[in-house]
Amino acid sequence: MTEEQDDMELIEDEVDTASDGQLYEHMRMEVDQGQVPVRIDKYMSEHLPHSSRNRIQKAADAGFIQVNGTPVKSNYKVRPGDVVTLMLDRPHYDTTIEPEDIPLNVVYEDDQLMVINKPAGMVVHPGVGNFHGTLVNAIAWHLRNLPTYDPNDPSVGLVHRIDKDTSGLLVVAKTPEAKTELGAQFFNHDTHRSYQALVWGNFTEDTGRIEGNIGRDPKDRQRMAVFPPGSDIGKSAVTHYKVLERFGYTTLVECRLETGRTHQIRAHMKHIGHPLFADERYGGMEILRGERTASYKAYIQNCLRLCGRQALHAKTLGFVHPTTHEQMDFTSELATDMNELIDKWRKYVNGKIAQ
Structure with missing residues (x-):
């Protein structure tokens, strides 16, 4: 990944509007003397092949693209000798990946x-x-x-x-x-992946299919939203779910992905009214189902202390080995916090626990 690509991804993923504070230079280029006038978004997309024109336009709209020290809009036409800079509201950081002695499973x-x-x-x-x-x-x-x-x-x-x-x-x-062979399998949806999730609410059916484009939520760029299938917003996404265990106010489900979009399960489940338990970004930290008693509220708080993150685990993974061409299938145990959370709901349903 080039530094320019990394910088433009920061714009897309982290920034909505320019900061009122200091800006820091992340990229600089001088327009050649023989350059004919051309829109700056087109010019930059041609010189930064890893950055889309749409992404560059958003950077200009946010005030992060300057010409000769002045912010410009995406329709500005560059001229010979112009100095184009990308300015962000954080210092440039060396993104070189260094080895760190961190345990791996x-x-x-x-x-x-x-x-x-x-x-x-x-x-x-x-x-x-x-x-x-x-x-x-x-x-x-x-x-x-x-x-x-x-x-x-x-x-x-x-x-x-x-x-x-x-x-x-x-x-x-x-x-x-x-990586080329495995990447192609993911791109072509030839891999097999299943997740287990504890979600709010009960389901009327035992199985279901969720289809809807996934794109950034225009109201919250840290979150993804679901748009109609076939829409020109977002990317197509399909999730299949199956009920594994019902707890009345929550349900343990298995989710199988046809596609692998950012926050796909989290966004799809919220879209159908079943946010993941403890998923703060998608509203799962609130008490969405259940009683209004003090004891029930205390019980939910205890659940959140056990598992204070979205209750989602990538349980199985299957693909064809890139050189032996054998089918490889792997299964992992649920993380301890999710196991304890699910066990707590089982006890609640069986009337063996008050809080």
């Missing part, structure tokens, strides 16, 4: 790949506010003696990601060939 490993069971609370990849202590730093340490593995080479490493507060299985490619 390696489920499987060979010369081509690794399967890791990630704990909840571990960020997968460095980003704003989390430049150290991430899963890729831990992988870099684990593979530090492998000469062919460069943690800063995008042609190797993580094939997919899960959220910081989601636990469960991930696959890592050790070679470019393995």
Whole structure:
């Protein structure tokens, strides 16, 4: 990943409007003397191939693109000698991935790949506010003696990601060939992935299918929203769910993904009225079902203390091995906090617990 690509991703993922405080230079380019006048969003998209024109337009709208020291809109036409800069409201940070001695739960490993069971609370990849202590730093340490593995080479490493507060299985490619082959399987939806989630509410059916485009919520850019299938907003997404266990006010479900969009299960479940238990970003920290008694409120608070993150675990992962072409299937146990949370609901339903 280039530094320019990384900077533009910061704009998309973290920033809505320009800060009133100091801005810091993240990129600078001078327009060639032979350049014909052209819109700055088109010019930058041609010179930053990893950044979309839409992303650049959003950066300009937020006041982060300057020409000769003055913010410009995306329809500004660059001229020979113009100095174009990308300014952000945080200092430039070296995103070089360094090995860090962090324990890993390696489920499987060979010369081509690794399967890791990630704990909840571990960020997968460095980003704003989390430049150290991430899963890729831990992988870099684990593979530090492998000469062919460069943690800063995008042609190797993580094939997919899960959220910081989601636990469960991930696959890592050790070679470019393995990442290309595995990446194609994820892109073509040829992998098999299932999650278990505790969600608010009961279901009338035992199984169901959720289809709806996933894109950024225009009211909260830290959250994803669901848009009509076929819409020009967001990306198509399909989630299948099956009820595993009912607790009256909450339900344990299995979710199988056809697609792998950001926050897909969390956004889809909120969309159908069943936010994940303890999912603060999607409203799951509120008491959405149940009684109004003090004892029930105390019980929910105790549940939240047991599992204070979205109750979501990437339980199974299946793919075809990139070189042996054998089907590889992995299953992981639920994280301890989710197990304890589910057991607490079982006891509640059976009338064996007051709080």
